Amino acid sequence: MSATHIGWSGLAASLVLVAVAVGLSGWQRLHLSRSVLWACARAAAQLFVVGWALKLVLDPDAPVVWAWLWVAVMVVFSGVTIRNRAREVPGIWALGTVAMLVVVVVSLAVILGFGMFPVEGRTIVPLAGMMIGNSMTASVLVGRRIVGELRDKRDEVEARLALGHAWPDAARPYVRSALRTALVPQIESTKAVGLVFLPGAMTGLVLAGVDAADAVSIQLAIMYLILGSVATSITVIGLGLTRRLFTPDHRLRRVVRSPG
Amino acid sequence: MLAFEAVRVTTDDGAELLHGVDAAVCPGTVTVLAGPSGAGKSTLLRLGNRLEVPSHGVVRFHGRDVADLDPLELRRRVGMVFQKPVVFAGTVRENLHVADAHADDLSLGRVLERVGLGVALLDRQADDLSGGEAQRMCIARALLTRPEVLLMDEPTSSLDPANRRAVEALARELAAEGLGICWVSHDLDQVRRLTDRVVVLVEGRVADAHEAARYLGAGDARGADDAGTARDARGGDDAGAAGDAGGRAGERPA
Known part of the structure; x- marks a missing residue:
């Protein structure tokens, strides 16, 4: 066993913590034991399949087009996931997919355009995954929040419209509030990094034996890009x-x- | 000035809220849309400044189909006051600036005095106003766009009797200054006090003379058996100049 290889025994040991979660659920009668076990089993199945596929895509000899295809699939699935989490938001599937596409194009253009990382499958896929993963949560939040604000404050919005405001002006205070709500968690987590938690990418790099200073600079660049x-x-x-x-x-x- | 011609409104789920309503709002008069809850009064009112659009029929402003007008310009010329006073966060001044961002304190003071509020209120947090003050501020805000018609959707329903009378008096003053007022109410006493013309709506259509008389009650039914007869719902005076729609059942000009 090493910092980058825990083996089957290491993986089995981590199940002790799953047993703790199941035990707590039973003790407190949360009726979540089956959900916990199902989530763990599903995560294992998904990650093993993804890991196998990633091995093909990330192979240094594999053509980089496979990585781009992988990113395209991630964009489509992120749109579906956003739709599933915010069904009350009209047109969110198309909007979410477009938003994720824009995110990937802009962030990878910066990352690869400025030569921060080489254009390889092992950089394109995980970087795009991080951008999409973080943006997806915020997209769901902002979509639900905008619909909620404009629905709950309908009388205010219509009062502004009735005074002759165009729709962008009538909606602005409420949309602005929704955007702030969606962005503040990311700002807060950016502020708390290092003090409260060590982010995943940096932890992974340190575990893999990369110099801490290099890990920090990579992590900072990623965090700014995520923001x-x-x-x-x-x-x-x-x-x-x-x-x-x-x-x-x-x-x-x-x-x-x-x-x- | 503002005319509704055979307007129908159908919701997305197929329910018809208005079944071909004709009505008109004339300058210098208070037209009351009366009728029981769910009759379609507010829906008809919202057609007037295009917060709703008819599925059939036409709404005309100065003879032009409002669908052909710029909706933003239309809404500044056909103002609206809602049932519940809509108060935005901030001071009274900031609330008034929502209607006219460039208005100076002199103009704001003038419009506040016009609705019976003092200029001293400008710096007050709008949330701290009483219900009556808030509704009058909303009327002042609507007046800042210099409308020719003011649509008022049960503007006194949440007010105490004193404030109710004050807002009614204000509506009469505005009508006297030439504005066309269209006022929604299901308070029969208020209908009698306020109206130059009354349109009774029942289940999404203009009531016939018999229904209108029954709804308005015996004391007010003098003209309802002949809906075209000119009567003043406030005093029974004959003041037959009130309008173009006088012959329609359920619509009674003063």
Whole structure:
């Protein structure tokens, strides 16, 4: 066993913590034991399949086009995931997919364009994955929040429209509030990094034996890119969604509240 | 000035809220849309400044189909006051600036005095206003766009009697200054106090003379058996100049 190879025994040992979670669920009658076991089994199956596929894509001899295809699949699936998590948001599948595409294009253009990392499968796939993963959560949050704000504050929005405001002006205070809500967690986590938690990429690099200073600089670059990606994705969702929620003649559409 | 011609409104799920309603709002008059809850009064009102659009029929402003007008310009000329006072965060001044960002304190003070509020309120947090003050501030805000018609959707429903009377008096003053007021109410006493013309809506259509008389009650039914007869719902005076829609059942000009 080494810092980068835990072996089957190491993996089995980590199941002790799963047993703790199941035990706590049973003790507190949370009725979550099956969910915990199912989540663990599903994660294992998914990661083994993904790991096998990644091995092919990340092979130094594999053509880089496989990596780009992998990224394309990630973009599509992220759109589906965003739709599943925010079903009450009209048109979120298309908007989410476009937002993730923009995020990938912009962030990889910066990363690869400035030569921060080489254009290889082993850089393209994990970097795109990190950008998409973080942006996806913020996209769901901002989509739900914009719909909620404009639905709950409908009387205020219509009062602004009735005073002759165009839809972007009438919606601005509420969309701005939603954008702040979605971006603040990322800002806070950027502020807390190193003090409260060590981010995954840096931890991985340190475990793999990379010099701590190099790990820090890579992690910083990634964090800044993630912050930019989250801001980009929520802006795309914010602008696109707000436009969808109004008619061309500046009326606020009705959005049905989702059950539950 | 503002005319609704055979307007129908159908919701996305197929329910028809208005079934071909004709009505008109004239300058210098208070037209009351009366009727029980769910009759379509607010829906009709919202057609007036295009917060809703009819599925059939036409809404005209000065004879032009409002669908052909710039909706933003239309809304500044056809103002709206909502049932519940809509107060934005910030001071009264900031609330008024939502309607006219460039208005100076002199203009704001003038419009506040016009609705019976003092200029001293400008720096007050709008959330701290009483219900009556807040509604009057909303009227002042709507007046800042210099509308020709003011649509008022049960503007006194959440006010105490004193404030209710004050807002009614303000509506009458505005009508006297030439504005066309369209006021939604299901308070029959208020209808009698306020109206130059009354349009009674029942289940999404203009009530016929018999239904209108029954709804408005015996004391007010003098003209309802002949809906075209000119009567003043406030005093029974004959003041037959009130309008173009006088002959329609359920619509009673003063």
